[in-house]
Amino acid sequence: MSDLLEKLKNKVLVADGAMGTLLYSYGLDTCHEAYNLTHPEQILAIHEAYIKAGADIIQTNTYGAQRHRLTEYGYDNDIVTINQKAVDLARQAAGDKVFVLGTIGASRGRKRCPLDLEQILEETKEQVQALLSTEKLDGLLFETYYDSEELLAVLDMVRPLTNLPILTNIALHEPGITENGRPLVELMSQLVMKGADIVGLNCHFGPYHMIQSLKQVPLFAQSYLAVYPNASLLAIDAETQQYQFSSNASYFGKSAELLVAEGVRVIGGCCGTTPEHIHEVKKAVKNLKPIARKLITPTVTEEDLIKRVRQEETLVDKVKKEVTIITELDPPKTLDIAKFQEAIQALDKKDIGAITLADNSLANTRICNLSIASYLKDSIQTPLLLHLTGRDHNLIGLQSRLMGLDLLGFHNILAITGDPSTIGDFPGATSVYDVNSFKLLTLIKQLNQGQSYSGASLRQQTDFTVAAAYNPNVKNIDRTTRLIEKKIAAGADYFITQPIFDASKFEQLAKVIQPYDTPFFVGIMPITSYNNAVFLHNEVPGIQLSESFLAQLEDLKDDPIACQAFAMKSTKDLIDQALKYFKGIYLITPFMRYDLTCQLIDYIKEKQLR
Template sequence: MKPDLREALGQRILTGDGAMGTYLYQMGFPVGVSYEEFNTIRPGVIEGIHRSYYEAGARVIETNTFSANAEKLSKYGLEGEMDAINRAGVRAARSAVGADAYVVGAVGSIRDGKRRNLRTAKVIEAYKSQMHALLDEGVDGLLLETFYDLDEMLLALRIARAESDLPVICQFAVEDVGRTQDGNGLKEAFDRLQEEGADVVGFNCRSGPNGILRAIDSIAGPVGLPLSVYPNAGIPDYVDGKYAYSAGPEYFAESARRFADRGARLIGGCCGTTPEHVAAMAKALDGYVPQLGQTAKITHQGEIISVQVTRQAKPAQESPLPQRQAVREPSIVELVQQRHTVIVELDPPRDLDIRKFMDGAAALKAAKADAVTMADNSLAVTRMSNIALAALLQEKVGIRPLVHIACRDRNLIGTQSHMMGLDALDIDHVLAVTGDPARFGDLPDSSSVYDLTSFEMIRMIKQLNDGTAFSGKPLKQKAKFVVGAAFNPNVKHLDKAVQRLERKIKSGADYIMTQPVYDPALIERVAEATKHLSVPMFIGIMPLASGRNAEYLHNEVPGIQLSDEVRRRMAGLEGEAGRAEGVQIAKELLDAAMPHFNGIYLITPFMFYDMGVQLTNYVWQKARRIAAE
């Protein structure tokens, strides 16, 4: 009878298996399907792969269940097959290998480091159901792999510990950065996992052998548990219409010994690895004694044997991140706490001529507007880059730019790159918005990205302020973003909208900007419903340009509703007459808003910036009257 997996890891180095998904891809099976479903519809294929890895020398075999939770399976309409797929995955692995092999149930991250807006209760239920099926079918342990965030790993580990006392392996997907993606140091993360009952900790995926070696070397201090490592076969390349990995078996054999020297007791492969990689590692590790002064000291804790790695790590960076000079003038958040503050929106142009835009910004500067804000391709209509215009406003006009950042147009890479560019330009006021879907804009065939929700974007921008990149990598200095959130009060259930707003504030929003409001009574209700909030609100006022403009906004633009009274007053008005009435209505709305809100957000229609100038001047006149009362 083979020993418990924990005991086996205390006695020798075990070789794990290699990739499943990328190996199926290399075999010619198409992407876009659930490879986990193969457990039930192609069990012979899965068994054959497990057998190949076993014959190559792997003695720890993962079940083909990485994405076999209800949430991931629902993308293929397979959530009802979750239990059967996981049980079949255990049976396929068990039937393909000998009695000397350990079969561990693979459980992958559900949130994938994207901080997706999934209710925690739903995540818990998905993990519980999957783990129950794997454990009930008789695995030798659980492997929690490709987790990006410590919080989700702890959540899954606690469920595993509540369900079973079998060995649990916890593997993060990290770069060579010394941190998890949510900013926790690796030593601290591993210590937390040990406290919560993990038996093995380590890394898989995302990096090749070199990246994971660097991650191990970045750990400041001893790790009190055995290490496991499952690197990718390098970075994939796209050759002749297929993805291919470059790291070969010989390189993996050499890397396996280097991992052993650093205290790894379980060494396998992830994306791009094959039975040939595993065979090379198993041969290299057969009878191998760790060298280079990395001692693997076995300690007894009750009946459990664990490995204490007493490697000398690089010293931790003790000096704080450098802080740049403070902002030369108060932020809009500081201003609005002292007095009425005006932000005016100007739409970036849809062509290459910026003269009118710059003239408008200069006129608003002369009217003493506090900031000019620019949307990010609003209504999914292509416009000039607001980051370029923001830099020009700051340099040539001398007015503060406030830049909208839409989730629609950039993935995580592009979003962080965009934010880093803004920081380099010393543009520090931003508004995080979801963004209208691309299919409704002028290029309907373009893609909507939505890697992030607005909640997640706010959190991750504030993470830059803490000196941590989206990946978890520490930055050499901290950003200083003042981050706003959008709020639409033109809804049936205002209380629910306020609850959503509270979540944005909890995510880190520093201030709020509302959609335009056209009803004084609604302004009163918004003031009452939001008076408890801890951040200032800028109430949106957009003067109407004509009767047709009013009807278009009311009937076709999401998030905007006009009162019957406003629509009646604007009906049939065009040109100067329409704009004059629009300004008068906006002044009446300002009369209703200014006693309740110091923050005023004026939205300019059709680049009629003179309307914004008139209303900015009106705010200052009324502010003086309010102060004198």
């Protein structure tokens, strides 16, 4: 028998598919590994079917042949016999033309394992020694390892026991990311350094997500790549209500070509695959040669995350040292986003601290801010700051949304309670309010510690910098200190205020917050017309305009140009006063009038150059 690794130097090899899928189809659904003793003819027939379909490599029927699993079925005294018989059956089918791998399955997986790591290693060693004692194997296959700690420890333990090739297959919950929150390429590289001859993926995902995952993985100089995808994602049959995989052997074969293009040299199948799938793979790769070079598509690394966090933190640090501008832009109410995109592009050119996207402000339905942020992410340079309300999301939705935000790289959040649904365009809608802004701040900071709201580990920390809202438009601003302190204690990194239209408020607010080191971005919103001013003053909570300002606007209301000029001058006067006390300016764009916001950004920057 020629050496497996020698063969892989110049050839793509096809491995077998699922054992359990076929045993289930035969009505054998208890202890699969015990069938090596009780139904050897069925096991032999499955091996032969895969070899006939074109498999160059088959694996022993020993995935769960460890002590704690066999004990469940009363076979704990038959561990050595079951493993050795499995090797005999596989070698009988393979002869000297097909490679045989001794298979060991992970202990830690979707179901909780009762063993600690030391016990897992003891049981794995017991099984490996039983397999190796036959001296009929061409290598060992460790598969469906979700937990990187287990796999690395197993490899450390097994590598000194044999010179046979070792193949380690990782299983993923998320494409490209291990269960322990590490980039796939990082774990694969570590496995290679520890002596794995072939590193790969198996189970949980079908070919598509495995192809996507492998785009980040380079060709290793001293190891080869393997993939054993499921036939598809699981689905439920509408009539039988049974879980099933797609019958997609032709698609599976075509996917094999794409896997070879990612550098894979061993292609087999996992759950749901059959000899038909393997036959299609064989046809697809028959005339393909392994690739020698590959362009990789890097994913976000830990170093990238650290850099990103530093960038987001500098929004807070920066405003402590110099004037920093952030602007608000409401997502569109319709699917016509041309004007919105125009506004975003214009603001992006202004080199400001962040652009904030509201979360259905005033309870009016708009395009989801996370969706539009994801849509824009690759086309702009300015960081996006997303509002998040307790009104529209229950606890499940909030944590889900936050984990999604972190995964997508949106780490600037404004945590708010949210205006009640009754004031919006769907007054019959329910306001959720599982949490208010205080509890939402606490939840976000808890996620930053790597803990779910339930207390369960997230296996990775989120990296949010979180703002709290503050309304200075109250009769007695001195009484708001307790509110500020509560939000700081809950986790607020900085504050963003409601728009201020009374210049005297800036000095008052500066005195109130003087004891605190937490930065404030003071809200400034240009008025677009007399009617706009009347609406804001009378109907929008938290906004008050002076009677003298309203009277002067009313005198000019029939001359739109003069009215706008007066309103803009008044806004600039407010900015002049604000800059006497604050370095953080929060410009709120009214009615998509981004031209006004751009003018004010230019005004602030010119003022700093004087």
